[in-house]
Amino acid sequence: MRKHNLRLILFICSVASLSGVILGYDASVISGVIEPLSEHLALSPWESGWAVSNVILGCVIGAWGVGYISDRIGRKSTLIITAVLFVISAIGSALATSLTDFVIYRLIGGFAVGMASAITPLYIAEVSPKDWRGRMLGLQQMLMVGGQVTVYVVNYLIARGMPHEWIVSSGWRWMLASGIVPCVLFLLLVPFMPESPRWLALKGKTERARQVLTQLSNAQHADRLLQEIIASSKDEAAQASQGGILRDPRTRYILLIGCAIAILQQISGINILLYYAPSLLQNITSSTQSSLFQSIFLGLALLAGVAVCLSTIDRFGRTPLLRWGALGCALCLVFTSWAFITQAEGLLPVTGLVAFILIFGLSWSLGAWLLISEIFPNRMRAVAMGYAFSSMYVANFIVTQSFPMMNRSEVLMTHFHGAFPLMLCALGCLVAFWFVRRFLPETRGVSLEHIEPLMLSKSRRFAATAQQTVEQPASPEWANTK
Numbered sequence: 272m273r274k275h276n277l278r279l280i281l282f283i284c285s286v287a288s289l290s291g292v293i294l295g296y297d298a299s300v301i302s303g304v305i306e307p308l309s310e311h312l313a314l315s316p317w318e319s320g321w322a323v324s325n326v327i328l329g330c331v332i333g334a335w336g337v338g339y340i341s342d343r344i345g346r347k348s349t350l351i352i353t354a355v356l357f358v359i360s361a362i363g364s365a366l367a368t369s370l371t372d373f374v375i376y377r378l379i380g381g382f383a384v385g386m387a388s389a390i391t392p393l394y395i396a397e398v399s400p401k402d403w404r405g406r407m408l409g410l411q412q413m414l415m416v417g418g419q420v421t422v423y424v425v426n427y428l429i430a431r432g433m434p435h436e437w438i439v440s441s442g443w444r445w446m447l448a449s450g451i452v453p454c455v456l457f458l459l460l461v462p463f464m465p466e467s468p469r470w471l472a473l474k475g476k477t478e479r480a481r482q483v484l485t486q487l488s489n490a491q492h493a494d495r496l497l498q499e500i501i502a503s504s505k506d507e508a509a510q511a512s513q514g515g516i517l518r519d520p521r522t523r524y525i526l527l528i529g530c531a532i533a534i535l536q537q538i539s540g541i542n543i544l545l546y547y548a549p550s551l552l553q554n555i556t557s558s559t560q561s562s563l564f565q566s567i568f569l570g571l572a573l574l575a576g577v578a579v580c581l582s583t584i585d586r587f588g589r590t591p592l593l594r595w596g597a598l599g600c601a602l603c604l605v606f607t608s609w610a611f612i613t614q615a616e617g618l619l620p621v622t623g624l625v626a627f628i629l630i631f632g633l634s635w636s637l638g639a640w641l642l643i644s645e646i647f648p649n650r651m652r653a654v655a656m657g658y659a660f661s662s663m664y665v666a667n668f669i670v671t672q673s674f675p676m677m678n679r680s681e682v683l684m685t686h687f688h689g690a691f692p693l694m695l696c697a698l699g700c701l702v703a704f705w706f707v708r709r710f711l712p713e714t715r716g717v718s719l720e721h722i723e724p725l726m727l728s729k730s731r732r733f734a735a736t737a738q739q740t741v742e743q744p745a746s747p748e749w750a751n752t753k
Contacts (some may be wrong), residue, residue, distance in 0.1 A: 275400045275488045280407070283397050283464045288411035290387045291351060293357050295418025296450050297380055299570070301326075303426030304443040311439050312370050320675040325374045327668035330388070331383020334660035337386040346394040346467040349386060354461065356383035356455040365448040381664075389660040392644035392652060398487060401718045402585065405641055409581035412637040416577050418453065420570035425449050427567060439701050469649060471498045473568040477624040499718075500649060524650070526655050528710055529643050533663035535703040536639040539600055540696030541631055542667055543674050544569055544624065572625045576632020588715040589638050595709045596634020601700035603627035604693045611690035614745035635703075645714055648723045 309319045341349040360380030365371035392408055399407040426446050430438050468487070469482035477497065484493035584592060607623030609615075624736050647655040674692050677683055683691045712725040 275403070277403070280399060280403070280487055281410075282313025283398060284407045284410055286457075286460045286464050287350065287391055287394050288414045289460065290353060290391045291411040291415035291454065292418035292453045293354070293411075293450070293457060294384055294387055294391075294423075295415040295420075296422045296453055297326075297357065297360070297384055299419040299422045299495055300426070300446055300450055302423070302445050303430065307439040307443040308373070311443070312373075312693075314370065316675050318370060320561045320672045322370065322373060322377075323675070324668050324672035326377045326381035326384065327664045327671060329378040329383075330385035330664035330667070331661045332355055333382040333387075334389050334664055335385070335657050337660075338655070338657035340386070341390050341393070341470070342473075342653050345468055346390055346397070347461065347464055349390045350394065350464075351458070353383045353387040353390070354454050354457045356380070356386075358451060358458075361447060361450040361454065365444045369440065385660060385664060386683065388663075389653075389656045392640050393656050394467055396644040397467040397652075398465075398483075401716060404645065405585040405589075405637075405715070408641045408644060409577065409584065409637050412577050412640060413574070413581060416570070416574045416636070420567065420574050422446075422449075423567045423570045444583060459576050459618050464645065469500055470499075471651065472497060476612075477501075487751055521723070521727060522651050522655070525646060525648075525723065526651075526658055528726065529646055529655060529659040530662035531706060531710070532639050532657045534666040535597075535699065535706060536635050537663055537666035537670055538696065538699030539631065539635060539669070539703065540595070540604065540699070541628075541636070542671055543696070544628060555751060568621070568625055569628050572628040573632040573636065576629045576634075578632075580633050580637045584637060584641065585715060588713045589642055590707055590713050592634040593638045593642075593711070594704055596630055596638070597700045597703040597707065599630040599633075600627055600635070601697045601704070603630060604697035604700065608687075608690035608693045611688045611693070614688055642711070642714065646722055646726055 308314070308322060314322060337349060340352075356379055360376050361375030364373055364380065367376060391411055395407050396404060396412060400403060429442050429445050429449075433442060465483045465486065466479070468480040468483040471477075471483065480500075481493050481497055484496055487493075488496075533642075568690060580592065603623055603626045607620055607627065610620040610623055643656060643659045644652075647733055677692050687694070712728065714722050714725065717725060
């Protein structure tokens, strides 16, 4: 008897992960757009930052509300809504004639990004076997980074050989419009996905949940896992609401940990490179096309890092990669800051940035998203992930709004030559190193229904409560098969 139908699981996780392509595309297309857009609309440094960071406000709203939406209409329907919003955003922003028009359509795209960034890993975590969960979520990260690399190449190809005047007048519009392609592909394939069996079980649709679980594994495993899901969620009505999560000290503690992971991922500075790579690289090169070309190598480094992490995170665990990844990122940022301050010539600055991106891909790019998707109990997962990703985008907004002002500050440029933002991010990476060591348990190979006691046991305050949980009679063997 088969243990899992890995072919079907891989197919539906691949389709769900196509939203990652859209996420990566939407997040990074602005890197090639912002400079010609700023020139086309004569934007001030503050307005340039707003043109980039406004999307994050939409992300906050989308991520905050997606838990309630997906709990009511289902994970699959929510994914379809995000794809439609992406299409509207791509068309509208490409045709924008003013900063106001551009911001409105980018906000719509941000709303879709916020929803997709939370619902996609949630869906994948809920349909994946525990021993494959890291790799399945890694697939989404691979496609997300693949979307980023693709858009770097597309932006470069659109701009290559074209006069600067055309890039400023029309080229940035074609960059934005190219995002329609992955959106349409996703819309065509998503109807073939089943609904999340855990959502079906939580809604009392046990027969449909059993059918999906049977398709994913076998009838015996489906029956046993269904019993476990129902048992772990028996107090859902009391705690799945926003008020219930915040009132219960156990769920409030886990929620704070999840939000902290999301914030620490952002203050590492990754989105400075994803959103502003050409702008940052123009500190060391005077050519727009050269900076666009060098951005491709940053994307390839991130793709390579995630690819390696995909094959190691279910073997070596989450916390070692996050801990040493944070330290490695800090060292790379310090090295790059030194290269900027001393105005080192050649490939030294680019080498530091590529090394940072590579190490981030090996650790926090996948690790943070994976932990956020698996540390929350069933009864609160959708709502709590919305909170966590909202926190991520608030931090993202602060980082992306402040970078153009720091990067164009005459005082900071005179003294640091573009290195000041990188130095701040290095400090953030050191904080992340301490946080992982102090608060995060290892979740590798643990079923979703058994992670909560691990989370609580890491805190001295909840050690007694967790110990009581552990001392209860051991779960039967089948409880750890998912």
